[in-house]
Amino acid sequence: MRKFVEKIVPLFSWMCGIVLLVAIAGVLGYLFLKGYRSLGLKLIFGTTPPLDAFLMRRPVFNGLFPAIVGTFSLVFLAICWAIPVGMAAGIYLAEYAQGKTKQILDLFFDVMAGLPSVVVGLFGFSVTVFLNRNLSGRIYPCLFISSIALAFLVLPYIIRTTQIALEGLPGSLRMTALALGASRLQNIVRVLLPQSLSGIISGVILAIGRCAEDTAVIMLTGVVASAGVPRSLLSPYEALPFYIYYISSQYVDQEELATGYGAAIILLFICLVLFGLAFLIKKRVNLYSLYRA
Amino acid sequence: MIRINEKTIEKFFFLSAFFSALVTCSIFAFLFVLGLPLFSGGRFFSIITQPWAPHLGHFGIYPMIAGTLAVSLLTMVVAFPLSLGCAILISVVDRGKMSWLLRKTVEMMTGVPTVIYGFVGIFLLVPLVREIFEAGSGMCVLSAVLMLTLLVSPTMILFFCDSFERVPRSYGDAVLAVGGTEIQKFLYVTLPHSWTGIVIGFTLSLGRALGDTLVALMIAGNAVQVPGSLFDSARTLTSHIALVFAADYNSMEFKAIFACGIFLYLFTTILVCAVRLVGGRRKMAG
Incomplete structure (x- = not known):
């Protein structure tokens, strides 16, 4: 029996490896085979000249430009909210919190990191409804609400990567500046943060990828199928992942479906580049930051 | 002067952590409060066990x-x-x-x-x-x-x-x-x-x-x-x-x-x- 198990395990592992490789090659290969023809300037700008689109002189009707601009502004806003709060919380957790406080905060952030994104989206939506009824009837799901909800989604990742990067620093490094008379804050800002920068940046890049690909949160908080380039923080907007989802069920002809494939390739490319960057900056990306719910 | 600044910044660290933990709680609170009508009057159990048939008035999520x-x-x-x-x-x-x-x-x-x-x-x-x-x-x-x-x-x-x-x-x-x-x-x-x-x-x-x-x-x-x-x-x-x-x-x-x-x-x-x-x-x- 033991001999048999020892023989079968390597065989089984080879089988698993090959199955996984074939499956993922199938998925990505299919996407590229079906989609590469639609790639090009026309996919993004439709019939509008690119320069006019960038300068907002003419709207783009049958291209991905509004969705791409929507995704970029969304990600930019969400990261802007999440970075200061997330890093500050991470610093507090690594350098100040102790004992019970630290344990409780730890638990909260673990729970938050494990929340399904659709639940965070539902929360964003409930808050919008609450504000609409109690504050002002002019508040509707919009770019601003979505970016806040997305910021909540990635907050735990940024907190964790900051905390882990700081806690991983050796004790000797921690003590040097303090021994020379630096204050606690000076030590953090001048010594510890610069030393742990690669870890923090790679965490932030992963968080950007998370924002760019998330669909469930924005579905519930203001993304729409066609809105043009977002005019203000309070307007509805388009986004790449939602466009892909929408096309997959609502396409009317092959041409529209082809734009869906094109959009999928663009989104995949953006996300893979971001992940590549994160791995490049920090050779061993923390496993915990790869986990997403 | 520097001392005061330092205290303020450290307070910001703490408030950020506190705020983030608060978000975790308020997500649950919002879901609970908005779903409250479902749970009142002993309907909680029926939510879990009933089938989903809105036209018959059943809103179970079983x-x-x-x-x-x-x-x-x-x-x-x-x-x-x-x-x-x-x-x-x-x-x-x-x-x-x-x-x-x-x-x-x-x-x-x-x-x-x-x-x-x-x-x-x-x-x-x-x-x-x-x-x-x-x-x-x-x-x-x-x-x-x-x-x-x-x-x-x-x-x-x-x-x-x-x-x-x-x-x-x-x-x-x-x-x-x-x-x-x-x-x-x-x-x-x-x-x-x-x-x-x-x-x-x-x-x-x-x-x-x-x-x-x-x-x-x-x-x-x-x-x-x-x-x-x-x-x-x-x-x-x-x-x-x-x-x-x-x-x-x-x-x-x-x-x-x-x-x-x-x-x-x-x-x-x-x-x-x-x-x-x-x-x-x-x-x-x-």
């Missing part, structure tokens, strides 16, 4: 709970052996090109957007399942399970590899020194010593399979029923939230999605607590 459990547990049934096999190939059986290729591929897979799996699922996997098994539309539990497997495996594989590497080298060297093979070393020493890592990887991936929206929404079919076989259509709690979302805000139908939200919140919280019980954050933090 079919969705069953759908979620069926899809996510079956995903783990497929994904766990697959991931274990891949992890063994990467860290034990092969130390050459294949190991490198597989590891790089798996790392890359963690970056593939969920919606891509759903999209390719609709146009590649669903027709395949329909043709091969002659199973209705092809939008069924099986399709969702297969795509979700691709989604959750990479994290699990990386967790497993990591936990194998954590076993002290000297343990394994001892086996080799008395004439054991690499496989024997793995089966009788490494594997028994890395079970916490395996449990944690499994639990986190289960949480991800439970919480994923897009794959199930796009390829599981979304029929409100308790799936009876692999080829039945199913609706998960997450897709239910995404689908009913558009309905009238004041209806009971809409209130029921908050019950779904609460269940998802509780499920994932339980899993997170399980992970902490098994290994604590140190392990998880890698």
Whole structure:
């Protein structure tokens, strides 16, 4: 029996490896085979000249430009909210919190990191409804609400990567500046943060990828199928992942479906580049930051 | 002057941490308060057990709970052996090109957007399942399970590899020194010593399979029923939230999605607590 198990395990592992490789090659290969023809300037700008689109002189009707601009502004806003709060919380957790406080905060952030994104989206939506009824009837799901909800989604990742990067620093490094008379804050800002920068940046890049690909949160908080380039923080907007989802069920002809494939390739490319960057900056990306719910 | 500034900044650190923890609580509070009408008057139990039939006044989410459990547990049934096999190939059986290729591929897979799996699922996997098994539309539990497997495996594989590497080298060297093979070393020493890592990887991936929206929404079919076989259509709690979302805000139908939200919140919280019980954050933090 033991001999048999020892023989079968390597065989089984080879089988698993090959199955996984074939499956993922199938998925990505299919996407590229079906989609590469639609790639090009026309996919993004439709019939509008690119320069006019960038300068907002003419709207783009049958291209991905509004969705791409929507995704970029969304990600930019969400990261802007999440970075200061997330890093500050991470610093507090690594350098100040102790004992019970630290344990409780730890638990909260673990729970938050494990929340399904659709639940965070539902929360964003409930808050919008609450504000609409109690504050002002002019508040509707919009770019601003979505970016806040997305910021909540990635907050735990940024907190964790900051905390882990700081806690991983050796004790000797921690003590040097303090021994020379630096204050606690000076030590953090001048010594510890610069030393742990690669870890923090790679965490932030992963968080950007998370924002760019998330669909469930924005579905519930203001993304729409066609809105043009977002005019203000309070307007509805388009986004790449939602466009892909929408096309997959609502396409009317092959041409529209082809734009869906094109959009999928663009989104995949953006996300893979971001992940590549994160791995490049920090050779061993923390496993915990790869986990997403 | 500098002192005052320093105190202010430190207060900002604390407030940020406090605010973030507050968000975690307020998410639950909002779901609970908005779903409250469902829970009043002893209706809580009926929510769990009743079927979903809005025209008859039944707003039970039992079919969705069953759908979620069926899809996510079956995903783990497929994904766990697959991931274990891949992890063994990467860290034990092969130390050459294949190991490198597989590891790089798996790392890359963690970056593939969920919606891509759903999209390719609709146009590649669903027709395949329909043709091969002659199973209705092809939008069924099986399709969702297969795509979700691709989604959750990479994290699990990386967790497993990591936990194998954590076993002290000297343990394994001892086996080799008395004439054991690499496989024997793995089966009788490494594997028994890395079970916490395996449990944690499994639990986190289960949480991800439970919480994923897009794959199930796009390829599981979304029929409100308790799936009876692999080829039945199913609706998960997450897709239910995404689908009913558009309905009238004041209806009971809409209130029921908050019950779904609460269940998802509780499920994932339980899993997170399980992970902490098994290994604590140190392990998880890698």
